Amino acid sequence: MISSEHQRTFLERVQTRTARLGIIGLGYVGLPLAVVFAEAGFHVVGIDLDTRKVAALTHGESYIEDIPTARLAPLTHAGRLVATSDFAALRECDAVSICVPTPLRKTGDPDISFIIAATEQIAHYLHPGMLVVLESTTYPGTTTEVILPRLSAHEAALRVGEDFFLCFSPERVDPGRTDWTTVNTPKVMGGVTPQCLQAGLALYGAALQTVVPVSSTExxxxxxxxxxxxxxxxxxxxxxxxxxxxxxxxxxxxxxxxxxxxxxxxxxxxxxxxxxxxxxxxxxxxxxxxxxxxxxxxxxxxxxxxxxxAMPRYWARKVQDALNEVSKAIKGSHVLVLGVAYKKDISDMRESPALDIIHLLQQQGALVSYHDPYVPSFHYERIVMECVADLDAALTSADCVVVATDHSAYDWAAIGRQARLVVDTRRVVRKPALGG
Ligand SMILES: NC(=O)c1ccc[n+]([C@@H]2O[C@H](COP(=O)([O-])OP(=O)(O)OC[C@H]3O[C@@H](n4cnc5c(N)ncnc54)[C@H](O)[C@@H]3O)[C@@H](O)[C@H]2O)c1
Incomplete structure (x- = not known):
C-alpha cells in the first residue's frame, strides 16, 4: 500500500530509528511523549515557547512529576532529547507531534488558537516525507478543517497522503498514574488517508506497545x-x-x-x-x-x-451548615482546606474545584487556610495563599476542616481525631461501611 517514494523513505527512517521527531508543547502530554520516543531510540527535538521549560530540559531537569529527572537527564546529556524555542528545528524533522493546550475562551467556546499557531509554524517547515500528528484534544473536524487547509495553503505542491502525512492521535495520559503509562496505554490513531494512517501507525508503533487504528481523523x-x-x-x-x-x-x-x-x-x-x-x-x-x-x-x-x-457551592453550603450546627457563623470562622490540587497525588491545580470552594468561603467571610503536600503556595486570580507550615496545629485550631483532595499522604484516621468538624467531599475520613 506504499503510495510514494516519500512514504517509503519515511517508513525506512522509522524502522532504522534514523527518523527525527519534533514535539511542539512540552507539558504534561508532550514531555512524557518526547521521553518515550527518545528512549525508543529516536532523536527528539522538543519545541516550547516557555523558555523556562526549555532551559530546565537543557539542563536535564524535569518539571513533570511523572518524569523523574533521573530518567530525563541521560537522554538530554546524550543529545537524544533536545529542547528549543526555535521552530526552525522542524526543518530537520521527519515527523512532528502537536501537544499544545486546548482551553476554553471566557465565553465557553473552544480556543484552538494554540493549535493554529503551532500549525502555522509547521507550515513554514513542511517538507516532502513529513508526518504531522495532532495530539491535543479537540472537536471532530479540527485536523481536516483547521490543520490540513493551512498546511496545504502554504505548500500547494505537497499532496497529503503522498508527499506529507497527517494524523490525529488523542493523548490518554493520566498524570500520577504508574500502572497505565504513555508506553502501555493503547493509542488510537486516525489518518487523513490510509497512507497517512500507515505512517502514523509505523512511527507510534515503534515506541508504544499498542496503536489502535480507526478509519478517520474525525x-x-x-x-x-x-x-x-x-x-x-x-x-x-x-x-x-x-x-x-x-x-x-x-x-x-x-x-x-x-x-x-x-x-x-x-x-x-x-x-x-x-x-x-x-x-x-x-x-x-x-x-x-x-x-x-x-x-x-x-x-x-x-x-x-x-x-x-454546582458542586463547589454545595460543599461551601455544607461548611456553613456544619458551623451552624455548633452555633458558629461562617464569617470569622477558621476553615482549613486539605488538598488544592484537582486530584490526588499530583500538584496540578488547573480548574481545581478546591479553588472555587476557597473563593466561596472567603466571600462569606471565612478565614481560609490550606494544606497540600504538593502545593507550597499558589496565586489564582485574586487569591494568593501559602500552605500552612504546621499541619497538626492547623488541624486542631480550625473551626472546620474541608477535605477537597484525597492525597494518599494524609493519615485520615488521625485527621478525623484531630479536627473539630470535618466536611469531607471525598468521603475518606469516615469511610462508608457496608452493613454497618
Ligand atoms: N494533562 C493531561 O492529563 C492531558 C491528558 C490527555 C490529553 N490532554 C490534552 O493534551 C493537550 C496538551 O495538554 P497538556 O496538559 O500537556 O498542556 P500543558 O499546558 O501542560 O502543556 C502545553 C505546552 O505547550 C506550550 N505551548 C503553547 N503554545 C505553544 C506553541 N504555539 N508552540 C510551542 N509550544 C506551545 C506551553 O508552553 C506548554 O508548555 C491538551 O489538548 C489537553 O487537553 C491532556
Whole structure:
C-alpha cells in the first residue's frame, strides 16, 4: 500500500530509528511523549515557547512529576532529547507531534488558537516525507478543517497522503498514574488517508506497545471526546446521586459501594467537590460547541456540566451548615482546606474545584487556610495563599476542616481525631461501611 517514494523513505527512517521527531508543547502530554520516543531510540527535538521549560530540559531537569529527572537527564546529556524555542528545528524533522493546550475562551467556546499557531509554524517547515500528528484534544473536524487547509495553503505542491502525512492521535495520559503509562496505554490513531494512517501507525508503533487504528481523523477525535464525556456524565450522575440520597436520608457512598459489588454492568463513580483538571471539565464542551454549529443540543453534556459546576457551592453550603450546627457563623470562622490540587497525588491545580470552594468561603467571610503536600503556595486570580507550615496545629485550631483532595499522604484516621468538624467531599475520613 506504499503510495510514494516519500512514504517509503519515511517508513525506512522509522524502522532504522534514523527518523527525527519534533514535539511542539512540552507539558504534561508532550514531555512524557518526547521521553518515550527518545528512549525508543529516536532523536527528539522538543519545541516550547516557555523558555523556562526549555532551559530546565537543557539542563536535564524535569518539571513533570511523572518524569523523574533521573530518567530525563541521560537522554538530554546524550543529545537524544533536545529542547528549543526555535521552530526552525522542524526543518530537520521527519515527523512532528502537536501537544499544545486546548482551553476554553471566557465565553465557553473552544480556543484552538494554540493549535493554529503551532500549525502555522509547521507550515513554514513542511517538507516532502513529513508526518504531522495532532495530539491535543479537540472537536471532530479540527485536523481536516483547521490543520490540513493551512498546511496545504502554504505548500500547494505537497499532496497529503503522498508527499506529507497527517494524523490525529488523542493523548490518554493520566498524570500520577504508574500502572497505565504513555508506553502501555493503547493509542488510537486516525489518518487523513490510509497512507497517512500507515505512517502514523509505523512511527507510534515503534515506541508504544499498542496503536489502535480507526478509519478517520474525525473518528479518532470523537473517540477522545467520548472517553472524557463518559467520565463527565458519570461523575455528574454520582454527584446527583449524592443530592438525591440526601433528600431521601440515605448515604450515597454506602449505596454506591453496595452497587459496586455487582460484578457486571456497573462501573463505580463517586461524588466529589466538582470537576477539575485540563480535560474532563473542558473537553465535553468542545463537543457540545461543535454540535451547536450543527443545530444539535448535547443534552447529557449540558446537564452533567450544570450539576458538576454546582458542586463547589454545595460543599461551601455544607461548611456553613456544619458551623451552624455548633452555633458558629461562617464569617470569622477558621476553615482549613486539605488538598488544592484537582486530584490526588499530583500538584496540578488547573480548574481545581478546591479553588472555587476557597473563593466561596472567603466571600462569606471565612478565614481560609490550606494544606497540600504538593502545593507550597499558589496565586489564582485574586487569591494568593501559602500552605500552612504546621499541619497538626492547623488541624486542631480550625473551626472546620474541608477535605477537597484525597492525597494518599494524609493519615485520615488521625485527621478525623484531630479536627473539630470535618466536611469531607471525598468521603475518606469516615469511610462508608457496608452493613454497618
Ligand atoms: N494533562 C493531561 O492529563 C492531558 C491528558 C490527555 C490529553 N490532554 C490534552 O493534551 C493537550 C496538551 O495538554 P497538556 O496538559 O500537556 O498542556 P500543558 O499546558 O501542560 O502543556 C502545553 C505546552 O505547550 C506550550 N505551548 C503553547 N503554545 C505553544 C506553541 N504555539 N508552540 C510551542 N509550544 C506551545 C506551553 O508552553 C506548554 O508548555 C491538551 O489538548 C489537553 O487537553 C491532556
Amino acid at each position: 473518528a479518532a477525535e470523537m473517540t477522545k471526546l467520548l472517553e472524557n464525556t463518559f467520565r463527565a456524565v458519570n461523575i455528574g450522575m454520582a454527584n446527583e446521586m449524592l443530592l438525591m440520597c440526601e433528600r431521601l436520608g440515605l448515604d450515597a457512598w454506602e449505596v454506591i459501594e453496595a452497587a459496586a459489588t455487582k460484578p457486571f454492568g456497573f462501573m463505580k463513580f463517586t461524588p466529589g467537590p466538582g470537576l477539575g483538571g485540563h480535560c474532563i471539565p473542558i473537553d465535553p464542551l468542545y463537543l457540545s460547541w461543535k454540535l451547536r454549529t450543527l443545530n444539535y443540543r448535547a443534552q447529557f453534556i449540558e446537564l452533567a456540566s450544570e450539576i458538576n459546576t
